[in-house]
Amino acid sequence: MCLSLCLLTGCSKTTSTPQGKLPEEKVLKIGLVPEQDVFQEMERYQPLADYISTKIGMKVNLKVLPAYGNIIDNFLSLHLDGAFLGSFAYALAHSKLGLQVLARPEYFDFLSTYHGVIFVRRDSGIRAAKDMKGKRFVFVDKATTAGYLLPLAYFKEHGINDYKGYFKESYFAGTHGNAIKDVLNGKADIGAAKNTVYERMAKTDSRITNDLIILEASPDLPENSLAVRKELSDSIKNKLKGVLLTMADDRDGRIVMKNFGARRFIVTADEDYEPVYDYARKIGLNLATYDYEN
Numbered sequence: 001m002c003l004s005l006c007l008l009t010g011c012s013k014t015t016s017t018p019q020g021k022l023p024e025e026k027v028l029k030i031g032l033v034p035e036q037d038v039f040q041e042m043e044r045y046q047p048l049a050d051y052i053s054t055k056i057g058m059k060v061n062l063k064v065l066p067a068y069g070n071i072i073d074n075f076l077s078l079h080l081d082g083a084f085l086g087s088f089a090y091a092l093a094h095s096k097l098g099l100q101v102l103a104r105p106e107y108f109d110f111l112s113t114y115h116g117v118i119f120v121r122r123d124s125g126i127r128a129a130k131d132m133k134g135k136r137f138v139f140v141d142k143a144t145t146a147g148y149l150l151p152l153a154y155f156k157e158h159g160i161n162d163y164k165g166y167f168k169e170s171y172f173a174g175t176h177g178n179a180i181k182d183v184l185n186g187k188a189d190i191g192a193a194k195n196t197v198y199e200r201m202a203k204t205d206s207r208i209t210n211d212l213i214i215l216e217a218s219p220d221l222p223e224n225s226l227a228v229r230k231e232l233s234d235s236i237k238n239k240l241k242g243v244l245l246t247m248a249d250d251r252d253g254r255i256v257m258k259n260f261g262a263r264r265f266i267v268t269a270d271e272d273y274e275p276v277y278d279y280a281r282k283i284g285l286n287l288a289t290y291d292y293e294n
Contacts, residue, residue, distance in 0.1 A: 071085065085225060119215060138171060169287070180197065
């Protein structure tokens with residue numbers, strides 16, 4: 001079974017069914033949040049989608065979403081069946097759309113979580129919140145825990161009630177990778193991002209380890225998990241969950257998992273996102289009514 005990939009539009013091709021032939025099999029549309037650039041995301045997720053396709057007997061159509069904050073709108077407009085979502089994007093989608101989480105990856109270090117980090121250039125002289133006044137802060141997106149909720153909680157804890165007035169400039173980079181690069185290259189003085197992206201980039205760019213320093217870290221949060229629309233049939237939900245949870249028992253599955261960078265998928269439930277809900281409560285954010293546009 002081949003992977004049907006519609007990178008630019010997220011829409012499957014529709015064709016007429018010749019007389020005497022079976023209709024085209026159903027396409028399962030899965031979205032991806034933009035942690036890094038679109039090509040890196042597809043390189044990582046396409047083999048996984050292809051494997052799922054062969055196991056459930058349905059084409060999997062991947063779509064890298066243009067922005068975290070548009071996940072709710074895009075999920076509806078693109079008629080997605082599910083998405084691999086970061087912790088805050090999932091919490092939003094669960095609160096607004098009722099998405100149900102199925103599973104998340106566990107990595108070779110036996111961790112299935114990530115945490116947010118706030119970082120600066122080592123030579124910046126910034127080591128605490130009081131040193132940040134008048135500086136430039138780069139967020140990722142209003143719909144990320146690591147790239148937005150963590151900084152907001154950090155600001156509140158350190159008495160920064162109006163961060164827009166406290167900083168010379170604050171803006172959204174759109175991806176964790178871009179936020180890290182902006183601080184590394186001096187476009188911003190302080191940034192926030194996921195530690196997993198930070199560490200992944202550090203493996204290929206030694207400047208991240210040599211030139212940056214981490215000031216703050218959040219509690220552990222569930223790694224990007226597959227969540228699906230509640231209306232999806234139980235049969236398909238069970239197939240998806242079953243394939244993910246048994247990949248490590250299958251030779252081809254283990255190869256795909258190794259290339260994906262994980263050892264297996266594990267069961268994930270809404271209760272695992274309590275740290276996100278707690279962050280939201282601490283800063284007075286109502287997820288059901290939250291304006292997630294940057």
